[in-house]
Amino acid sequence: MKPKSPKLIINKLVLVGRSKSYYVNFEIGINIIHGDSDTGKSSILNLIDYLLGSKKIYMYDEIEQHGKYAMLEVSLNDKVYTIKRDIFEPKENIEVYSTNIENINKVFPLEYSPDYDREGPAGYFSDFLLSSLNIPIIKVKQAPSKDNSPMVRLSFRDLFKYSYFNQDDVGSREILDRKNHTLVVKNKETFKFIHNVLDTQITELQNMIGEKNREIKELINKYKVISSFLLETKLSTEESLHAKKEELDGKINYLENEKNILTDKMKSDNEEMEELRIVVLEIEKRINKLLSKKSHKEAQLEQNLRLRKEYQIDINKIQTSLKVKNSISMQYNQIVECPLCNSKMETVEIKKHFVEHNEDILKKEVSSIKNRSKDLSKLIDELRDELLQIENKLLKEREQLNKAKSILDTKAEKFISPFITQRDLIISELSSFKEQVGKIEYFLKIRVQLGALKQKEELLKKQVSELQSKLDILKEQTPSIEETLNDLGAYLKEFLEYTPIKSAYGIRLSEKTFLPIVRERDYTDLTSGGLRTLVSLGYIISLLKNSLLKETNFPSLIMVDTVGKYLGKTKKNKDDIDESKENKKEGLDDPKKYINIYNYLQEFSSEFINIGNEHQIILVDNDFPEELEKNFSQYVVKRFSTEGKEGYEIGFINNATLNEI
Template sequence: MLTKSPKLIINKLVLVGRTKSYYVNFDIGINIIHGDSDTGKSSILNLINYLLGSKKIYMYDEIEKYGKYAMLEVSLNNKVYTIKRDIFEPKENIEVFTTDIENINKVFPLEYSPDYDREGPVGNFSDFLLSSLNIPIIKVKQAPSKDISPMVRLSFRDLFKYCYFDQDDVGSREILDRKNPSLVVKNKETFKFIHNVLDTQITVLQNMIGEKNREKKEVINKYSVIASFLLETKLSTEESLHTKKDELDEKINYLEKEKNYLTDKMRSDNEEMEELRSVVLELEKKINKLLSQKSHKEAQLEQNIRLRKEYQIDINKLQTSLKVKNSISMQHTEIVECPLCNSKMETKEIKKHFVEHNEDVLKKEINSIKNRLKDLNKLIDELKDELFLVEENLFEDREQLNKAKNILDTKAEKFISPYITQRDIVISEQSSFKEQLDKIEYFLKIRLQLKELKQKEELLLKQVSELQSKLEILEEQTPSIEETLNVLGTYLKEFLEYIPIKSGYGIRISEKTFLPIVRERNYTDLTSGGLRTLVSLGYITSLLKNSLLKETNFPSIIMIDTVGKYLGKTKKNINYIVESKENKKEGLDDPKKYINIYNYLQEFSNEFIKLGNDHQIILVDNDFPEDLEKDFSQYVVKRFSAEEKEGYEVGFINNETLNRI
């Protein structure tokens, strides 16, 4: 049972870091990431969202510290692409490679602008995603009830809101921008578009078929021009280029072995040379040690000489103080001569500013400093003698080192020189072959680009055929919004009954908001956070299920962050405490309800995989019960622990030097 709903499958996420790269591989069906809080679980979904065109990335400290750029290998309607984006410059162009991550160096990247503010070299990233998924690129009315309402473009980001519920969306009253009236209106138009119930849907499909046919014609013309150019320039065929590449690889590998052989020969000379090398190394170590000693002693000498000057200055000051005291105390007149400058001074005026000291104390201090100065002079002399000895040893060791090096050079010329010339020739030849290889690889990229144009033509033919089939279905039986809401309401009811919730009545999708109603109460009026969590999970799952059974524009993928929010599985916060009474009334502290979420998704997913209907469910959660850990181990793609634990990674950024993310 294959449907024409678009298929977006995540194959691999890579965060390229400064010292290493961090990988997460995904499969079709269920993918589970779980572990302790603050270990980088949410950052994985955040990076995927960013690589699918989100305007910003929540820059966790560890990503900012260790990361450089990120890559996402995706399958868009069964064609593999690799998306590469700078995590520090969200305004920079997004690179797209028409191959898997391992082979991106073999093709030229296509550069798309990240938003509609400007046009990239080959277009806009949102348009690329929509076109690759064969989803019409349209504009919708900003205010549908007004005839003169301006038109706004519907982007891939508008669609993806219904595919990704982050930890702020799950169980939140403000789900899907409920606080922003203008976005609420656009989201409703997006909802209609996803389910092919827009009034203009048939016209949109007709226009898109015309656009695809025009694009196909342009691709055919471009292919013809490039093929003619390559024919005129007599560029080798792809097969011939691959043959030349293999030959060059073989020659380069042979020369590499030859170079290594010559290098080994140069190293394997006689024992005498090895002894000389040891002598040279020992002398160099000894000289370096002596130089270090010399530097240290010179620093000590300089410091002590500086200290000696300071001692001498202190002695001079104290002697001057003593002289001044004696000069003044000897006079009994009111007018005295200054002992320093012979000028006349009044004794009374001097005594106002002069503090008299005990003469014995001054003399004792002078003697004390002189004794220290004497010891310091002795230490300085000793340091000078030691420096002289170090310099003598340095001179002798340098003389020995020069002799040893001269002997080694003479020996080396005899034993190594014959190999140096041969090795240089090998390196030169190897470089020449590498230059030829670079050219061959460049020509191969051109050939692959031509091949890609042919594949694009075939893809456009297939897309036009699919669009025409979808158009025929819509023309024959255009679905109504009422029918769509009834179907989604049925799926939501099935989910909530499976869990089960208490008093599971009045379950449907609102015709006004397109959001769930439970017990005849709007989703935003539900007082229990746990109940809102279950309803939001059932809602997004219902959207996925409908896309697998009907013709929609839903990309057949859902990502849910913190499945167990408000269900007693996360740390208690303010919201949890406020709503815990309501949750208890609902019986949401029963662990079976939490387990039934996973059981439902497992049964749901396996059923569609058996039918050949590919899809993807990526789940992030904190605490994970042992029963689930055992029964769902085949779905776990990453599991983290804040502490070292067997079978767990310390975090998404799992550097050995990092203790905690």
């Protein structure tokens, strides 16, 4: 029997923009996004994370300039949903459609609150995700060692920390909030919950089964009430509504064709209509002026976004100078450790490369630039509002233009009397048929909603059955934290030996932190950034592997940003990479290690897919070795080049110019 760990699969990401939409399609198994820096690779993962409930999104300038809202088509335990969210208003409700992206106009959406600060019309988004994945919704102790500790919700976001490592997480000593004691405690409880070793797990499962049974009863009652109402109102069945709509669509197409034939025959050039033609021309002129103004405002918005980015770069440079000045005393010669590479340096040598500045002047300059940046942000918001106003004016002008042209057509008909009566009759019939189609489409949505209630009832019954099986297993053979850590440590060791690393001994997971130990040293004590990169990759891959082999609460998805962080990739460029002594000592400048990561993942993924254990691995990286480019092309879903290389897009926002990227 296959493990019943939850299954979260990303099908499609769509960013809807002002002039076009931007798509990324994903597949089961490995998905690779690679290319040059600043092309929007990381933004794709950020958007997915945001659409799965993250509080904010980190957008590069082109998304901020061109984007409006985003949609994510996901499969949650084989049920397809589309999630829609405004990218500029993270506090707004998140819309969820129980269908794929192409059919969202055929169903009513449910609105969920993005956080637990307030409840949305349909509840909380985190609860929706957990419930759809059949993961118990529980509370855990804020301080597990204290009997009177307050309880806090365990959200989907807590679980997803173990599924998504962004570019700041990979190889970082501060992985999984290591500096925040409160979050570290909660993360450990989350880890236990993921692997079904939380002390209260059996009780929580029983509570969840009871809650889902109550929800089933409510759905049955709701279904009966709505069915009874539809029966009393004699609303047609879904099949008959579709048949009626198909019949009406055929009549509409026929009448539209007849109307077009008549329109072609009706030609008029009467002097009485000249004044109306002038009105039409004036409206068109106003529209052209608005379009020109819109283009100008968009250019201003782009320039200001660039300037704000330059301000931030200046701030970072000055603040870095201040940090260096404060960290390194220039008065006396002493041996200090480099904050970047851990090598030893003499301050007398460092002083040769630095010009000392007045600290107060630098701080005032930072404050001044921040004020200018703040003013610029206000201006950017004003420009965005002005663009919205221009678009609204364009909409109204176009409506007026359509009305004026319609009146012009009507007046023209008066001079072609043989066709007037016939055309009016067609238009009247068309209007009647279209009105009927509109009503049918609304009734179909109601029928679909009723069917969705039945589907949800069946889904809940299936979930209850799965939860009961899980409960029975937990009662019979509750896994221990020691067994779980041993298994995960074995998977991590397998990965590190495959890569391989030097001296692959003393590899396990800490019983205290649940983080890796390598060569009997805690993960945070590993001095090589490259080694930490490999260990963090092995850690997240081990979590996925464990979920595919056992009953867990870990979604079958991992996302990793910048796989090759600190690692050598290509022999021809290795001399250009400024690596630390520790990385060189570990032999991590060898491109084979980087290639072996992908070879391991390919073997790992293929093995589980072949036995029916579906999962998803989404990887982002910068430059890609030729060997991987050739052998892993079937897994590449997006590749970007700022140079406009053939077969590459210039960026995620692919209608921008090369200079914009």
